[in-house]
Amino acid sequence: MSEAPAPAARVRLDFRVHEAASGPAAGEVRERDVRVPPGVAVFDAASWNGIAIDSTCGGHGTCHKCKVRITDAEDVEVTRHDAKTFSAEELADGWRLACLVRAQRDLRVDVPPLVTRPKAATVGVGRQVILRPAVQKRYVELDEPTLSDQRTDLERLLGALDDLDVTVDLPVLRRLPGELRRHDFKVTAVVDDTSLVDVEGGDTTAVCHGIAFDLGTTTVVATLLDLTTGTPKAVASRLNAQQPFGADVITRISATMMDPDALDRLRALAAETLDALAQEVCKDAGVDPEHVYEVALAGNATMTALALGIDPEPLGVAPFVMSTAHPPVVLASDLGVAVHPRARAVLFPALGAYVGGDIVAGMLATGMDRDKRTRLFIDVGTNCEIVLSDGDRIVATAAPAGPAFEGGAIRSGMRASDGAIEVVRLAVDPKAVEAVTLGVIGDVAPRGLCGSGLVDAVAELVRVGLLDASGRFVTDEVAAQRVPHLAPRLTTVDQERIFRLADDVVLSQRDVRELQFAKAAISTGWTLLLEELGLEPGDVQQVLLAGSFGSYISAASAVRIGLVPPLPALRIVSAGNVAGEGAKMALLSVRERAGAVALLEEVTYVELSDRSDFNDRFVDLLAFPV
C-alpha cells in the first residue's frame, strides 16, 4: 500500500513514579518520559516502558486498581468505570484509571506507589518485561450453596473473581459442578485474559506454564516458560517437518497449488513439528503438558497460514494478499499441540504477506517502537524483511534476496551445519603464516560454504583486491601483482573464474553474482526506506541483524559488501532469534502482546514490487562500495 498515509507523530508522556514509603527507594520519585503513538492507553505506555502500575485484570477496566493522576486532565474523558472508582473531588483532581485513558496528546502522569511488587523478567534484546501473563491462576474458597444462597455454580465462582471479566464456554462449564463438589468448593480458577480455561481442585497456583514457538520455514524452536516466574525451563529445536515440500515458502505454496491434498499434509507436518517440540520441552523440564495453559507462536505469513490450514496461494502470487493480518482466536489443539485441551494459541499478527508475524515479534523483542534512536532492522534470508525507525515513525518492507544466503544456487553452498565454512579471513601481507584462515562449523574438514562464509569470502576478496567494485574477479596478472601469495588460488575452471578456499570448496564468479543480486535487493530495500523517512545512510545509529542466518554475519563484511549502510562495526549488532524472544514476551505480558497489535497501526508497509524506481536503484547498488 504505497499510498498509505504518513505515520502519525507520537505523543509524549511524562511519568512521575512514586516509590513506596518503605523499602530501598523509600519515598523517591522517578521521572521518565516516553513517547507512544496517539491513542495508546496510559497503562500500556507505562507497561511497555517498564513502569509498573497496580492491576489485576490486565487492563480491561474491571479491577479498578490502576489509579493514576493526570495533572492536566481537563479534557480527559471520565468513563463510567472512573465514575465508580473515584469521588467527584478526585476526578476533578485528575485521578483516572490508567487502562482507560487514551493518550491523544502529551500528558503528565503521576503514578502512586505500588501496592504489590511486580515481578519482571529479562527477554528480547535485554528488555525488562513486567510479568503480567494473560494466564492467571486464582485459588478460591467458596461458600457452599444453601437454600437461602442458590447462586449458580458459575455466579459463585465469578463472584470470587470480581476484578476480572470472565466468560466461560461449554467444556469448562461441564467440568464445573463436579470439580466444585469433589473439592468442597475450594478450587483454582485458570483464567486466560477474559476466558475461564479450567477449574482445578485445590490450590494449584504454583504450577503454570506456557510455550513460546518460533515457527521458522527451516527451523522451529520451542521454549517452555514458567509463567509464575518468567523463567525458561527448557528449550528445544528441530527442523520444520515440511522441508520435503521445499526449502522456502514459495516452493511450499507451489506445492499447495499443484496438489489439492498438500495443504492438509503441510498443516499436519507443522502440527507434528510443534507437538513433538512441546512434548520434548515438557519432558525435559518434568512438566505435565496439561499444565501448559497457553502457547504463543511467531511465524511468517506463509508458515502461519499453513499451520492454521488456510490456503496460502494468494500469498504466493501478485498482488500478495493475506487472508487476514490478525489471526483468529484459536486453541493450541487447533495447531495440533497437545497441551491443556483449552489452552489458547496466540499467533502474532502480520504486516503483510512478506513481513509476517515473525518480524512483528522481532520488532517487539527489539523495541523498534520504543527507542529514540534511528535503527535499521534486517532479517536476512530468502525473503529479507527490513524495518526502519527514526524514533518517531516506522517503515517496513520485504526484499526478495533469493536463496544465496541459505547456500542455494551457490556452487559450494550448504546450510550452516558441520563442515560449513562460516568465517573467512585473507591475509594481505604475503609473509603471513596463513594466507587463508577459515572458521569451520564442527571443527571438521571444510565441505562447503554457508551464508556468513559466503559474505565473508566475497568481502575479503574485495578487500584484498581480487574482486573489483563491479564484482568481477581480476585477471591473473593483476592478482599476482596485488597478492602474490593468494593469486595461485584464483584460476579458471570450465571457463569460469573461481577462487579456491579449500580443497573441495571454491567460490565462483557466478556465486559472486548471486550474492550481488541478493545484497542489492536488500540494500535497495533499506535505501528506499531511508528515502521514505528523508534520511541518509549515515543517520542510522544502529543496525540489527536478525534471524537464524543474519545473526551470524560479520559486521565488517556486511559493511564491506554494502549489505548494510557504511557504519562503524560497533553500530551493527547481532540480534539473535528475535522472533522467539517476541513470542516469549507475548506469553509473559498481555501488555506486550497488545504492543504487538499496536505495532500494526504504527508501521507503514512499503511495497517495493510496484515502485518504478526499484530497478534503477537495484542496478546502482549491484556494485560493491569503494
Next chain:
Amino acid sequence: MSEAPAPAARVRLDFRVHEAASGPAAGEVRERDVRVPPGVAVFDAASWNGIAIDSTCGGHGTCHKCKVRITDAEDVEVTRHDAKTFSAEELADGWRLACLVRAQRDLRVDVPPLVTRPKAATVGVGRQVILRPAVQKRYVELDEPTLSDQRTDLERLLGALDDLDVTVDLPVLRRLPGELRRHDFKVTAVVDDTSLVDVEGGDTTAVCHGIAFDLGTTTVVATLLDLTTGTPKAVASRLNAQQPFGADVITRISATMMDPDALDRLRALAAETLDALAQEVCKDAGVDPEHVYEVALAGNATMTALALGIDPEPLGVAPFVMSTAHPPVVLASDLGVAVHPRARAVLFPALGAYVGGDIVAGMLATGMDRDKRTRLFIDVGTNCEIVLSDGDRIVATAAPAGPAFEGGAIRSGMRASDGAIEVVRLAVDPKAVEAVTLGVIGDVAPRGLCGSGLVDAVAELVRVGLLDASGRFVTDEVAAQRVPHLAPRLTTVDQERIFRLADDVVLSQRDVRELQFAKAAISTGWTLLLEELGLEPGDVQQVLLAGSFGSYISAASAVRIGLVPPLPALRIVSAGNVAGEGAKMALLSVRERAGAVALLEEVTYVELSDRSDFNDRFVDLLAFPV
C-alpha cells in the same frame, strides 16, 4: 434466594413516533407510552413494544442509524458514537443513538420517520415482533486486490460490512480466500450478530432459515422459520427419546447419579431427538439443512443441562443449584443438530433450577413484563412454574405438583393420547339424556383419564355434590339423595370408594387425594406470590394456563377445584406452547432475545422449599373452595 431485594420500579418512556411524509399515515404522529425496567436501552424498549427505529447493526452502536431525539436530554450521556454521528447543535437538541441511551428515568423520545419499512411477524400470544433476526445475509461485490490495494481478504470483506462489528473464526477464515476468488469477489456474507458464520459465492440473500426448538421433558417440537419473512415453513414434534430413562426430570437426574454413563446417553438421546426433528422440518419444507444458520432452544433447566452434557445432579438435590443461569455460546453441532456447521444455538437463560428457560421463553411470548395488567402465568406439570406480575414487578416460583396431571399415580391415569378422557360433564338434572358426558381423544372407546379429564372429573363431582369440600366421596345414602341418576356409579371396590366414569375407567378416592395434593401445591405457590406483591386473588386480571397440559384444562373446572384463583372463566386463558413461541421470537428478533436476558434481572425468584409458612398454607388449600 428469599432475601432478594424487591424489584426496582419501572421507568416510563413517552414515544412520539413520526410517520413518513408519504404513505398511508403520511405525516402522522403516534403517541405511545411504555414502561420498562431502569437501564434498558431506548432502542430495546421501543422494539419490545412494536415501535420500529431504523438500525442495521442490531443495536451494537456500530451502524449509527437509530437516531432519536430525547426532548429533555440534559443529563443523558453523549457517547463517542453519538459524538461521531451528530453535530454539537444536534447533541444539544437531544439527538442520540437509541441503542446507547439507557433509560434511567422517565424520558420523552421523538422517533423520526423510518428510512426503511420494517417487516413484522405475529408470534407468541398474538404479539407483533419486528423482524430483526440475529442472522443477516449481505451480498457484496468487492474490488479485486491489486499491488496498490493489498488489503487482506478479511479487511476487504469487513470494509463492505462497516455498519457491523464482526469477528471471524478459523473455519470461516479457511474458506474465505477460495470463496472470494472462485466467485470474482462477489459473495454473500452470513453474519450472526457479531460473528461471520460463512461466506457464500454469489447472491444467496433470499435463502435464510432458523429452527426454534421447544425441548420438553415429554415432547419436543421444532419449527422451521424463514428468517427473511418470519414465516413458519414446517413444524414437527416427537417424544423426547430420553423417555426410557424416566418420565420426569427427577427420574432422569437420578439415572445420572446411579450410572456414570447415563449423562452421555441422555445427551445423545436429546441430540438424536433434536436432529431428527431438524431433518424432518427441513425435508418437509424442501430446505437444505446447510441453509439453517441459527437455532433457538427453550427447555427446562434439566433438559438444557442434559442437552449440553452438563451434570444435572445439583439440580436434583437441595439446595437445587444450576451450573449457570446463562447457557454459554454453543453451536447447533454441540447439540448434535446437523444444520450449517457454524450455526449458533441460542439457549434460553433460566431463573432457577425449577423455573427454567422454557418459562423464560413463555414469559417472553406472553409479554409478562410488558403488560400493565396483573397477570398470573401457570405452567402446569409435574413441576409447576408460576409467575405473577402486577404490571410493575414480577415474581416467580416453582411448586412440586407431582405426577397426577400427567396421569402418574392415578388408578386409570394415562397420557393425553387416543382413548384418554379429556372432558367430563356430569348432569345435575336426573332427567338428562346422558348422566355422564365424556370427551375422548381420538373418538375411540375410553381407556383412561388424562390430566384435563382428571381435573374435570373432580370438579364435576364437587359440583354435583358427590365429593365434599374436604375431598371425600359422600356416602351412598347422600349420593342417592343428591343425584340418584349418578349414585349407582359411586361404589366401593377393594375397600376404596370409586366413581365409575366408563366401563374400564374409574376415579378412586386416592386419585382425588393425589389431585388435591397437586392443586394445593400450585395454589400455595400463587397464594404466596400474591402475598409477596400485597395482592388478593381477586386482583388478578388474567390467568394464563400454559404448557402442553395446562393449555387443555377447562377454565371452569380449574376454578372449581381451586387450581386457579376464583375468577370469571373469561379471565382464564389457554396460552398454548408458549415456550416454543418464545424460541421463535428469539430467532426472529435479537431485541426480543435481549428481552429474555433482561427478564432475569426483572423477575424475583421466590424459593418455597425453605418457607416456614408453606406447609400451613398447603394444608389450608387442600380443600376445595365452597
